[in-house]
Amino acid sequence: MKKQAYPILVLLMVMWLVRIVDSIVPLDLNQFGLLPRTLRGLAGIGLMPFLHTGFTHLIANSVPLAILMGLTVASRHRAWPTIVAIIIGNGALLWLFGRSAYHVGASGLVFGLIAYLITVGIREKQFTSLAIALLVGVLFGVTLVSGVLPRWNSVVSWDGHLFGAISGMIVGIGTSRSRSL
Structure with a gap:
């Protein structure tokens, strides 16, 4: 296994460990989630990705995360800094502007x-990054578009999806070089 794949395994293992502990202990760990514009909610910026409402929720995130983090490693970009930057950017935007x-x-x-x-594929215009961008667009394009649309009476964090996507675009622009064809 490539050393660059370790962040994928570590992140997923921690998420699963937290979910298992949360299902065993009588304390609801989701109270440490992100609550916008509150001092208590600040911890949620870093903790939110590790907290899930149940195993179904965790599975729904684990499968695409494994695929997308694997593609991030395959794109020859450093996975850990990218993941951390997206988590912090998403959390900060959600804390500031989320419902x-x-x-x-x-x-x-x-x-x-x-x-x-x-974003990286479009900016870099290299075969590998373009192929990955195309694959991600085919696999997750509909999810991306439908997931960021407001659903006012939903428990789904559409605003978390939106700010995650914005953070990903910002990180992609900040870490890639724009090239012409």
């Missing part, structure tokens, strides 16, 4: 990685 509700889950990171990989 007042507890936000938990790694879907902001999922949407961030989708936008990141597409």
Whole structure:
């Protein structure tokens, strides 16, 4: 296994470990999720991706995360700095502008990685990055578009998805070089 793949395994293992502990202990760990514009909610910027409402929610995030983080490694970009930057950017934007509700889950990171990989492919215009961008667009394009649309009476954090995608685009622009064909 490539050394660059370790962040994928570490992140997924920590997410699963937190979910298992949360299902065993009588304390609801989701109270440490992100609550916008509150001092208590600041911790959620970093903790939100590790907290999930249940195993179904965790599985729904783990599968695309494994694929997208694998593609990030395959794109020859450094996975850890990219992941950390998207998590912090998403959390900060969500804390500042998100609707007042507890936000938990790694879907902001999922949407961030989708936008990141597409942005890098479009900017770099190299065969590998373009192929990855095209694959991500085919696999996750509909999810990207439908997931960022507002759903006012939903428990789904569409605003977390939106700010994740914005963060991914910003990180993609900041870490790639624009090239002409």
